[in-house]
Amino acid sequence: MSLAELLVASGVLLAVTAVAGSAAVRAQLAFRAQPEVADMQQRTRVAASALGRDLLMAGAGPTSTSLAGALVRRFPPVAPYRRGQADDARAGVFYRPDALSLVYVPDTRAEADVLHAFDLGRELLVDLAPNCGVLVHERVCGFTVGMRVVLFDPRGRFDLATVTDVAGARVRVQHSGLSSSYDGGAVMAEVMAPTYLVRSDVATGALQLVRYDGFRTERPVVDNVVDFRVEYFGEPAPPRPLPPVAAGDPVRPATTYGPAPPDVDVNDARDAWGPGENCVFMDAAGPVPRLAPLAPTPSPVPLDPAWFRDGPWCPDGAQAARFDADLLRIRRVRVRVRVQVAVAAMRGPAGRLFAKGGSSATAEFFAPDQQVIVDVTPRNLGAAP
Amino acid sequence: MTAHAVSSERGIALVAVMSASALLLALGLSLALTTTIEVGIAANQRDGVQALHAADAALERAIADLAGEDWDAVLAGAVTSPFHDGGGLVRLPDGGQLDVTQETNRLRCGSAAPCGDADMDRVTAARPWGRNNPRWTLFASGPLAELLPDAAVAAREYLVVWVADDPSENDAQPLRDGRPPAVADAANPSNPGRGALWMQARAYGPSGARRTVEAIVERDPRWPATQLRVRVWREIT
Numbered sequence: 048m049s050l051a052e053l054l055v056a057s058g059v060l061l062a063v064t065a066v067a068g069s070a071a072v073r074a075q076l077a078f079r080a081q082p083e084v085a086d087m088q089q090r091t092r093v094a095a096s097a098l099g100r101d102l103l104m105a106g107a108g109p110t111s112t113s114l115a116g117a118l119v120r121r122f123p124p125v126a127p128y129r130r131g132q133a134d135d136a137r138a139g140v141f142y143r144p145d146a147l148s149l150v151y152v153p154d155t156r157a158e159a160d161v162l163h164a165f166d167l168g169r170e171l172l173v174d175l176a177p178n179c180g181v182l183v184h185e186r187v188c189g190f191t192v193g194m195r196v197v198l199f200d201p202r203g204r205f206d207l208a209t210v211t212d213v214a215g216a217r218v219r220v221q222h223s224g225l226s227s228s229y230d231g232g233a234v235m236a237e238v239m240a241p242t243y244l245v246r247s248d249v250a251t252g253a254l255q256l257v258r259y260d261g262f263r264t265e266r267p268v269v270d271n272v273v274d275f276r277v278e279y280f281g282e283p284a285p286p287r288p289l290p291p292v293a294a295g296d297p298v299r300p301a302t303t304y305g306p307a308p309p310d311v312d313v314n315d316a317r318d319a320w321g322p323g324e325n326c327v328f329m330d331a332a333g334p335v336p337r338l339a340p341l342a343p344t345p346s347p348v349p350l351d352p353a354w355f356r357d358g359p360w361c362p363d364g365a366q367a368a369r370f371d372a373d374l375l376r377i378r379r380v381r382v383r384v385r386v387q388v389a390v391a392a393m394r395g396p397a398g399r400l401f402a403k404g405g406s407s408a409t410a411e412f413f414a415p416d417q418q419v420i421v422d423v424t425p426r427n428l429g430a431a432p
Numbered sequence: 433m434t435a436h437a438v439s440s441e442r443g444i445a446l447v448a449v450m451s452a453s454a455l456l457l458a459l460g461l462s463l464a465l466t467t468t469i470e471v472g473i474a475a476n477q478r479d480g481v482q483a484l485h486a487a488d489a490a491l492e493r494a495i496a497d498l499a500g501e502d503w504d505a506v507l508a509g510a511v512t513s514p515f516h517d518g519g520g521l522v523r524l525p526d527g528g529q530l531d532v533t534q535e536t537n538r539l540r541c542g543s544a545a546p547c548g549d550a551d552m553d554r555v556t557a558a559r560p561w562g563r564n565n566p567r568w569t570l571f572a573s574g575p576l577a578e579l580l581p582d583a584a585v586a587a588r589e590y591l592v593v594w595v596a597d598d599p600s601e602n603d604a605q606p607l608r609d610g611r612p613p614a615v616a617d618a619a620n621p622s623n624p625g626r627g628a629l630w631m632q633a634r635a636y637g638p639s640g641a642r643r644t645v646e647a648i649v650e651r652d653p654r655w656p657a658t659q660l661r662v663r664v665w666r667e668i669t
Contacts, residue, residue, distance in 0.1 A: 081466065110630075110664050111598065115663055116664060156560055179561050181562030182564075
């Protein structure tokens with residue numbers, strides 16, 4: 048081999064090696080980025096699955112108590128703030144763009160009418176009506192220690208509590224403050240009351256989507272969240288009272304949504320509204336809704352968050368555990384969750400692809416943020432026809 | 433370079449090729465594993481979501497078919513939905529077989545074997561109502577593709593809908609709706625379950641996907657007889 052041939056061969060070898068090396072480096076960068084992309088997809092799937100499952104069930108009520116049916120006929124099962132033992136409403140916060148709380152009664156045998164209730168401060172002794180038996184309902188079934196329960200009455204008051212003791216038909220529950228005495232006419236049932244919200248992960252400083260169980264536990268659902276937004280769509284028509292089913296029934300037994308007002312001339316001493324009135328209806332020769340019509344359409348319309356903070360308040364404006372009656376309008380919820388890759392070296396400059404910029408300047412090493420939109424119309428939020 | 437030297441380097445190309453092949457094989461397998469797992473996860477989620485919506489569709493169809501019927505006849509199994517292929521032994525989209533009769537038995541008494549009255553009336557944590565325990569009756573069944581008027585829809589789920597007397601009944605007659613209480617006293621002056629039925633709809637999808645929804649539907653004299661109201665809707669997990 049001559050020197051010229053050797054130089055040419057070396058040159059060709061170097062050129063081929065350089066091209067192959069360049070391709071290999073790019074391929075290696077892409078290969079390292081792809082598992083992170085897959086991880087982001089997996090996180091968005093987890094978020095969609097968890098949120099979707101809870102949202103679908105939102106508003107499911109008891110099946111066989113005197114107040115059976117969708118919870119939205121009594122109180123709002125969807126709220127834009129944290130509810131439970133750590134309750135935003137009791138602190139005067141009635142809207143957070145990054146929080147979504149839901150309430151529903153799961154598939155359970157633990158639901159019964161309340162006969163009597165005795166308030167012992169932070170505990171309530173509840174005597175329940177029988178809910179099971181061999182021939183007829185003759186005893187109380189289903190309630191166990193540690194179970195989370197909801198107490199609610201026909202006037203729109205509700206509270207979450209935890210069962211601490213079960214002795215026959217008498218159940219002791221622990222609570223963090225009650226909005227009603229629940230002494231007769233109320234219902235107690237097992238409940239799921241999750242709140243989804245974002246918080247900062249103490250270990251990494253990144254945002255996490257967490258599911259608060261309404262009691263003591265905040266369980267992480269998805270890491271490295273850069274955006275969590277909830278939009279609400281609602282019933283444009285105000286509520287209206289339904290006619291009695293049969294002669295002899297209460298004159299105002301039910302509404303299309305929201306708590307039914309008391310009968311004419313009946314004044315509920317536990318709220319500030321006048322006789323025949325409640326937070327949803329005023330009385331002017333008949334029940335007149337306090338909520339205004341929003342649009343001449345039956346389809347849900349976007350709800351302005353400001354409407355969730357301006358009243359009318361239920362049970363009334365003086366109660367610590369109050370809620371805005373406009374929450375009863377919610378029929379559809381849209382949640383956006385955006386996640387980012389955990390490694391800053393796989394994020395480029397902040398912009399459309401990245402909500403939070405990283406250190407990468409190489410496109411092959413980019414793993415852009417991913418977003419999932421969960422848009423759910425919960426079956427149990429539908430108003431009565 | 434001598435002939436001996438050349439002969440001593442024989443096979444080096446094979447070593448180099450094998451090394452490169454092994455490296456490429458490892459990379460390829462790793463990539464294939466990653467993509468296969470991801471595709472599998474995504475497909476399972478899709479199948480699960482489709483099964484949920486299929487079950488809900490079956491429930492809606494059954495509610496529509498129930499509206500004008502005599503519910504005593506429905507509970508006794510004498511009247512079924514027009515969407516009903518008879519149940520029995522059916523082939524599922526994932527190749528497995530489903531015995532609808534056994535599934536019905538599992539709902540009625542927790543066992544695949546035929547249930548006697550004593551089995552169905554036994555008080556358990558899940559069925560605490562004794563003589564008022566639900567006796568699930570097959571009301572509708574068939575492939576989702578046949579539920580829809582447009583058969584061109586590529587739907588692979590198999591659907592089953594059962595009905596039963598609702599859990600608030602106190603007449604000890606689980607195959608009849610809303611008779612007077614079995615023991616009438618101050619605590620049971622009437623039957624609150626009158627005019628209400630309990631329904632379960634289940635979809636069997638590909639890859640073992642199964643989703644079940646339930647509803648309590650009720651008649652209300654305030655609405656037309658053809659319009660049932662869903663008192664409560666739930667997914668059962």
